[in-house]
Structures are given as structure tokens and as C-alpha cells.
Amino acid sequence: MSTGAGVATIVGASALGLLTVFVLWRRLPAAAAFAVAAACGVGVAVGGLLVQDEVGTASWVVAVVTLGSITPLHARLVFGPPGEPT
Numbered sequence: 001m002s003t004g005a006g007v008a009t010i011v012g013a014s015a016l017g018l019l020t021v022f023v024l025w026r027r028l029p030a031a032a033a034f035a036v037a038a039a040c041g042v043g044v045a046v047g048g049l050l051v052q053d054e055v056g057t058a059s060w061v062v063a064v065v066t067l068g069s070i071t072p073l074h075a076r077l078v079f080g081p082p083g084e085p086t
Contacts, residue, residue: 006050013043033082034072041071
């Protein structure tokens with residue numbers, strides 16, 4: 001358990017995610033926007049797992065894969081397609 005590192009990771013990934021969707025979402029190319037959103041999801045998952053005691057391997061795999069894949073989808077559904085509007 002590494003509470004300080006976990007909280008710092010969650011805060012950093014969340015801040016980058018908010019910056020991405022509210023400021024950079026329309027300015028970044030679609031692939032970059034989705035990659036940054038996925039990285040933010042993974043960061044939140046890793047931070048959440050770092051603050052817990054005795055986390056198993058399956059939890060690491062499921063949390064990282066799930067948040068890494070669902071975060072870009074969620075951002076796309078809420079904020080629309082990334083990149084310049086056509």
C-alpha cells in the first residue's frame with residue numbers, strides 16, 4: 001500500500017483528463033485525444049489500486065484494462081468526436 005503515491009497518481013491523471021476533455025479535446029488529433037484519455041484512465045486505475053491493501057494480480061489486470069478502454073469511449077460519448085469539427 002502506497003497511499004501518497006496512489007492519491008498523487010489519481011490527482012495527476014484526473015487533472016490531465018480534465019484538461020484533455022475540456023481544453024484539448026477539439027484541438028488534438030483523434031488518435032492523440034483517445035490515447036491521452038486511455039492513459040488517464042489507466043492512471044486512475046493504478047492510483048486506486050495503490051491505495052488499497054493486498055491487491056491481487058487479477059485486480060490489476062481488470063482495473064487497468066477496463067478503465068483504459070472505457071475512458072476514451074466515455075469521453076467520446078460525452079464530449080463528441082475529438083479533433084477539428086468538420
